Amino acid sequence: xxxxxxxxxxxxxxxxxxxxxxxxxxxxxxxxxxxxxxxxxxxxxxxxxxxxxxxxxxxxxxxxxxxxxxxxxxxxxxxxxxxxxxxxxxxxxxxxxxxxxxxxxxxxxxxxxxxxxxxxxxxxxxxxxxxxxxxxxxxxxxxxxxxxxxxxxxxxxxxxxxxxxxxxxxxxxxxxxxxxxxxxxxxxxxxxxxxxxxxxxxxxxxxxxxxxxxxxxxxxxxxxxxxxxxxxxxxxxxxxxxxxxxxxxxxxxxxxxxxxxxxxxxxxxxxxxxxxxxxxxxxxxxxxxxxxxxxxxxxxxxxxxxxxxxxxxxxxxxxxxxxxxxxxxxxxxxxxxxxxxxxxxxxxxxxxxxxxxxxxxxxxxxxxxxxxxxxxxxxxxxxxxxxxxxxxxxxxxxxxxxxxxxxxxxxxxxxxxxxxxxxxxxxxxxxxxxxxxxxxxxxxxxxxxxxxxxxxxxxxxxxxxxxxxxxxxxxxxxxxxxxxxxxxxxxxxxx
Amino acid sequence: xxxxxxxxxxxxxxxxxxxxxxxxxxxxxxxxxxxxxxxxxxxxxxxxxxxxxxxxxxxxxxxxxxxxxxxxxxxxxxxxxxxxxxxxxxxxxxxxxxxxxxxxxxxxxxxxxxxxxxxxxxxxxxxxxxxxxxxxxxxxxxxxxxxxxxxxxxxxxxxxxxxxxxxxxxxxxxxxxxxxxxxxxxxxxxxxxxxxxxxxxxxxxxxxxxx
Numbered sequence: 097x098x099x100x101x102x103x104x105x106x107x108x109x110x111x112x113x114x115x116x117x118x119x120x121x122x123x124x125x126x127x128x129x130x131x132x133x134x135x136x137x138x139x140x141x142x143x144x145x146x147x148x149x150x151x152x153x154x155x156x157x158x159x160x161x162x163x164x165x166x167x168x169x170x171x172x173x174x175x176x177x178x179x180x181x182x183x184x185x186x187x188x189x190x191x192x193x194x195x196x197x198x199x200x201x202x203x204x205x206x207x208x209x210x211x212x213x214x215x216x217x218x219x220x221x222x223x224x225x226x227x228x229x230x231x232x233x234x235x236x237x238x239x240x241x242x243x244x245x246x247x248x249x250x251x252x253x254x255x256x257x258x259x260x261x262x263x264x265x266x267x268x269x270x271x272x273x274x275x276x277x278x279x280x281x282x283x284x285x286x287x288x289x290x291x292x293x294x295x296x297x298x299x300x301x302x303x304x305x306x307x308x309x310x311x312x313x314x315x316x317x318x319x320x321x322x323x324x325x326x327x328x329x330x331x332x333x334x335x336x337x338x339x340x341x342x343x344x345x346x347x348x349x350x351x352x353x354x355x356x357x358x359x360x361x362x363x364x365x366x367x368x369x370x371x372x373x374x375x376x377x378x379x380x381x382x383x384x385x386x387x388x389x390x391x392x393x394x395x396x397x398x399x400x401x402x403x404x405x406x407x408x409x410x411x412x413x414x415x416x417x418x419x420x421x422x423x424x425x426x427x428x429x430x431x432x433x434x435x436x437x438x439x440x441x442x443x444x445x446x447x448x449x450x451x452x453x454x455x456x457x458x459x460x461x462x463x464x465x466x467x468x469x470x471x472x473x474x475x476x477x478x479x480x481x482x483x484x485x486x487x488x489x490x491x492x493x494x495x496x497x498x499x500x501x502x503x504x505x506x507x508x509x510x511x512x513x514x515x516x517x518x519x520x521x522x523x524x525x526x527x528x529x530x531x532x533x534x535x536x537x538x539x540x541x542x543x544x545x546x547x548x549x550x551x552x553x554x555x556x557x558x559x560x561x562x563x564x565x566x567x568x569x570x571x572x573x574x575x576x577x578x579x580x581x582x583x584x585x586x587x588x589x590x591x
Numbered sequence: 592x593x594x595x596x597x598x599x600x601x602x603x604x605x606x607x608x609x610x611x612x613x614x615x616x617x618x619x620x621x622x623x624x625x626x627x628x629x630x631x632x633x634x635x636x637x638x639x640x641x642x643x644x645x646x647x648x649x650x651x652x653x654x655x656x657x658x659x660x661x662x663x664x665x666x667x668x669x670x671x672x673x674x675x676x677x678x679x680x681x682x683x684x685x686x687x688x689x690x691x692x693x694x695x696x697x698x699x700x701x702x703x704x705x706x707x708x709x710x711x712x713x714x715x716x717x718x719x720x721x722x723x724x725x726x727x728x729x730x731x732x733x734x735x736x737x738x739x740x741x742x743x744x745x746x747x748x749x750x751x752x753x754x755x756x757x758x759x760x761x762x763x764x765x766x767x768x769x770x771x772x773x774x775x776x777x778x779x780x781x782x783x784x785x786x787x788x789x790x791x792x793x794x795x796x797x798x799x800x801x802x
Binding site for chain 2: 101102103105106134137138140141143144145147148149151152153154156157158160161162164165166168169461462543545549550551552554556566569570573
């Protein structure tokens, strides 16, 4: 007896059989218990399949996911923007005595509750507080009451003390906080995409830290990056008796051995000794001996394009993507402690952070760590999973050197291109007939697993029609690669 | 050129290229185009709106295709990162939700390929799911339904990833061949072939399961 194939039984359940086949099937089912059992199992399965369409998704940490999406896309976007700008427009870090900048109400991620800023009398550093940081040449006025700000460390490396004590990464920084570095660096974030970094062998004191004004006193080097501020906000860096008043957003202040240097990478800053002022726009720098201000030529000069690029790269600071001033510190994210050798440049989630070991604040979730070579290519990655407000450690092995990653990528690229071979001609046939092949290209982002399967295969760029792109993609997708190293790379096909 | 003529032309062009069937005219399409433009310009409020408007649907799509919620937040993140990257190239030949669905399908396929063969978890009822709300008074029936769903997912795991996806999109989500071709970025002939073999294999497994 010939039994009914299972897929025909399924069609019967769906009333999708033509009448003749339906009659024959029913006649068979009348005499065959085995097929009746199969039919029942299939019908139950189809009922379950209908139920599956009604399944909604589970509730997830939507805010966390949103923060991580923003982290990925904004990092990429900024990198692209910086690469595409002409050299003269590249942000120039300027060292300038920063003028006091009033801290503004911080913009928060839209779904977060509105920021309720604590109001209290603006705290000031007492005049007799011990400090090696020179005071401003003129008096600074303070409003009677202003909402206090707090800052958190988003990055730390090497020798750092806060208020004379060994670094506690979770310590909140407020007015009066004093950071000192030896061979070390730290980034303090105080708002959304707003932070300052204290460089090696520097002392920074937070003299004012409230809604109307932020005043930092520096003996050493500080980089500042402010993305958002409201009208009337003031941000000042004071160095050697001079103030740097910020109108722009990214600049460097250097104050060492009596010399003040200011470089501006984005926006504009103004350097002042209380009487004279020097504008330093983006792409320019200003240097002066603090004792020779009156004799100096008070103008800024353009920065060499290569130096500008280096400065811009050096000024990039790791920051949390979303910021809520009033949440408890624990809500500011988890902490990754990275152990790496001093010559390893480490990228977190594809963004180069630093060489050597460091501590980084980041959102909870899964993060990718990889080494970066001098070509900017990422090496093999490792992953770290952090719960909300959790601390995790990642040790970067020597085997994660980018050279290994490049070799893997080269091998897999070769394998894919060998497989593509003649299939490319078939895909390009419609264009070849019209003589339009020359100049065509496609760029694929490719991920290959150790078993040779694709983890992803996406067209990232092409000047070919969607149909031809699909043809290439199908051809590459059908490639069965042997087991071997994992690899992630870009495959460009040009004709 | 009046709107009806313009739409007709779009429909003919879309059919000719084998792309996704026509998009609806009107305010909804314009609002979508405006949102896309604002996202491409880097406006954060627009990106937030885009994300909040689709995140649950994306999670639900991935959850249904994959049958478990392990790493679901990573996958949702991946979908949106790909979407934001690809928005400048999105030519609006389909609805935004369809385009996003296509990305979900690709991400899910990548995930299916990555997963090693292991007994799939029982798909536990989501407390917010319709099932519990519809029949809270029939726990035995509910358990049977959940077990049947888990059985289907287990059998789907036996099928090669590309065939599994096409089968899922057709037999469970109810998409036609043209839509599936758009979603999996394959031509309809390939989709039809895959579906034929996928059905044969899956229903054979279903019929013989537990025997």
